[in-house]
Amino acid sequence: MQDVARRAGVSPMTVSRVLHDNPSVSDDNRRKVITAVEELGYRRNEVARSLRLGRAPDLVGLLVANLANPFYSAVALGVESTLSDHGIRVMVANTAEQVDHERKAIADLVSRRIDGIIVLPAGNEHTHLDPVRLETPIIFAASQPSGVDADAVLLDDFNGTRLATARLLAAGHRRIGFLGLPPAAWTGAERFRGFCAAFDEAGLEFDARYDRRPLRTVAAAEKATMDLLSQVDPPTALFCANNRLTIGAFRVLRARDQRVDLVGFDDFELADTLGIPLTIVAYDPMEIGRQAARLLLDRLGRGSDDRDAPPRRLVIPTTIIYYGQAVESHHPPSSEEN
Template structure:
């Protein structure tokens, strides 16, 4: 501000008045100040100003687990679209599925006085997310539910999506179905496996452990696991994969083996319709998860008089749908 004042030949107080659109400044002085602002590229430090005035910072933290996954980019787009309507900006952090890094990111965001935080938890220990331990900062979880902490969350209907995709394979005549899943310790891993098992049970089909592989989120590992299944003496005639990376790995294994193995997987993905292989995917709106999480957080931040800050924790489920690619 002092540089602007010096360039315009006025006092810092006059610059402040111009920036606040005060009428107590002459037209000539106002024109000189605005010209100096443009020449110097001056931007007011809104965070520092908010802290001085005891106001909100206008910032919300968004902590995700894998910045490279398109799911999280869509979730972030949904969050930002809601926050922007209220002039609020998101500060993005990537935990890389590392709980300790997530803890550090949360500490940093709280130290910077963000007005709220949306988190995709990296692990089951969520004690650091308790609102009271975050100095009253409201928190909403995305894609994974709270574990022992009373927090709002927005989830995908993982169970139903996996069950319906497996039922589709069974209805198409398959009885030996392989499962390429995520680690059981994760919410999505356990729920999608539970949906897979429920479909088998409803059809009177036994769960055969020989056809189950837990391969995490690595496409190469999924390809190797699928190749193992296809080399069995009695290989599965169909595979269900628990996320889009596993689906791509399974597709590569099927192509390499030259089999006509059917494939279904959780998460739609770009170019899924161009694989040249019959494919069923479980689709959902990832941006909607972000929008709903953003709305939940805003209700905690902006409506304390209506019980926003003290209302019981809420849970919203985003539905899934099956898409068949020929």
């Protein structure tokens, strides 16, 4: 600021007043200061300023489990687009699906005295995410809080999976492979629960031979798909619990040129160009981020008047879309054919 003051020919106090939009500064001095700021490339030290004011800058943390998954990137975009309208910046931390990493990231963010945290948790044990103990607003996204009272934005994982599986069963499929996520994760547990519920409602029993969990990567999905298709009675359809698992299954089906109805949870880029009939349980992942950000704004007193309201649950709906064509009717073989 002293460099700016010398270049503009004014006092450091005048520079400070211009940077804080103080109306007492004359138009001539304001122009001089702004010109000097631009010529010198001056940037205010927000960290030092926040220490002087006794608070953190407008900054929130966002914890995601795997930035390599497009789902988390889309949620982050939704969070950022909403909070940026309020002058709040977002610090993203990737926990690599490890609860220990999540604990360390939470401790680091809280030590920086940030305004709040949005978390897509790595596991199902959340005592370290208690907003009361941390004295920081915590918003859960795509996961139900366990053991703590906090706001949450959930996805309709259960019904989305149940309805898509019911359509497979209605088309005549009985041998359906399930490529699932870790059961410790809320999404993994809810999607498998919805899958089994569709069998129960149809008066059928899911054959555990076709259960492949937990899977986390495209490569793991490829291996599981090859294993399923190598069985004596291979599945006639596959349900994949997220987009990465769908991609892994598709790679195997394409390489083997084998016709198996494919259903996946999560839409993804280029899904409509794969050249096979593909059913997708779709939703807007950015909306999860937007709604989580709005809940956080409310807790910060920057949105509605619900700063001290009881914890809330918002549920993002899903829809079923088809690429190529709808699930074809598949009649189970007769007893003679078996």
